[in-house]
Amino acid sequence: MNETRTVVPARSLHGEITVPGDKSISHRSIMLGSLAQGTTRVHGFLHGEDNHATLKAFRAMGVTIEELADGDLRIEGKGLHGLTEPGDVIDCGNSGTTIRLMTGLLAGQTFFSVLTGDRYLRKRPMKRVLNPLSTMGAQIWGRGGGDLAPLAILGGPLKGTEYNSPISSAQVKSALLLAGLYADGPTTVREPHLSRDHSERMLRYFGADVRPFAGGVTVFPQPKLEGREVCVPGDISSAAFFMVAALIVPGAELLIRNVGVNPTRSGVIDILQAMGGSIELLNSRELSGEPVADLLVHGSRLKGIEIGGAVVPRAIDEFPVISVAACFAEGTTTIRDAKELRVKETDRIAAMVEELTTLGGRVEACEDGMVIGGVESLTGGTVKSHGDHRIAMSLAIAALRARNEVTIVDTACTATSFPDFWPLLAAIRV
Ligand code: S3P
Helix, strand or coil: CCCEEEECCCCCEEEEEECCECHHHHHHHHHHHHHCEEEEEEECCCCCHHHHHHHHHHHHCCCEEEECCCCCEEEEEECCCCCCCCCCCEECCCCHHHHHHHHHHHHCCCCEEEEECCCCHHHCCCHHHHHHHHHCCCEEEEHHHHCEEEEEEECCCECCCEEECCCCCHHHHHHHHHHHCCECCCEEEECCCCCCCHHHHHHHHCCCCEEEECCEEEECCCCCCECCEEECCECHHHHHHHHHHHHHCCCCEEEEEEEECCCCCCHHHHHHHHCCCEEEEEEEEEECCEEEEEEEEECCCCECCEECHHHCHHHHHHHHHHHHHHHCCECEEEECCCHHHHHCCCCHHHHHHHHHHHCCCEEEEECCEEEEECCCCECCEEEECCCCHHHHHHHHHHHCCECCCEEEECCHHHHHCCCCHHHHHHHCEC
């Protein structure tokens, strides 16, 4: 699909929006709902392509998942040992979360399964989950010496493990926690900085014995997971595009309702506030064990800052759009310790540097980040998404403050995480 979109500069932005449900939490709601006993109802589920890949995968393993008229899901859980061998290869599409979490989960089943994905996913590193899972006794094979999908998984008995992860990755941590449910003893994962903890929170919400401690988390095997009602908050990663849109358009005012502000995800708010952005958290509350707030954002004069360390995993998916904000900040913004950006849906450092440069930005790549000099406005031109939803949407936001229109090639990928992005962007322009 080679859809193209043209975005014209914004004179002003105003309004009140809600963004779709959190992608990470939506994936986990299907996984845990399927493994639980009884019914799980999911409100606010994200109907994006990535989450539908997970949904189809669990249907293929015998789980009944009904999509209700209001968009909610009703999942009839099969219990921890109730999944059945899929009749075909499971296609995880573009979704790293689907393939990596399921690899952990499938390693402990009593059947054989094969996971694959689209041409982007088939290039992404899988040894980061295969290596620690193999210390648990998992039997998994892949292309490229075991680093690339398709992955073939022969489920079997697993041993508990202690793993010190060299990277802060929720996908690695979650794959091990899910495998740990099936192990013969506790499984502990430590990581350099805390990555998103949605798996830990939801496992606990469903009744599992999960114990976080400073620097890591331990899961204990053989819990009985209980079907629950899950309310998925709005995705802060989707809200981030609109936060930056409102910050960079002078005079803008935008209220974004019902956004998940879990501290392991809210780094983007901290970073944009440190840049001088006016973002207020209103009506803070909790939904199914996850903190939520409404965000009131005003157009602001931004300044360049240095970004690195523990905030990086807390904002890992937002760096494309943070780099857009930095283009309009006074002075220089430096992003470091973000080498993981090179192995996302595409190499997000290379992609943003290339495309923002095309638009007249002053951006340089370094191995683990970027250095961005602020400009008054971008020029405009034709840019490419690199098949990556977050690159496409970040470039659409950059276009709001260009002097001429910006054409973005290959934009169908936005359906991965945010099917209604374009109408929502149109709705707040005045
Ligand atoms: C995710 C974890 C992050 C993030 C991805 C979703 C998850 O990946 O980039 O979009 O749902 O666990 P890593 O764990 O590879 O950092």
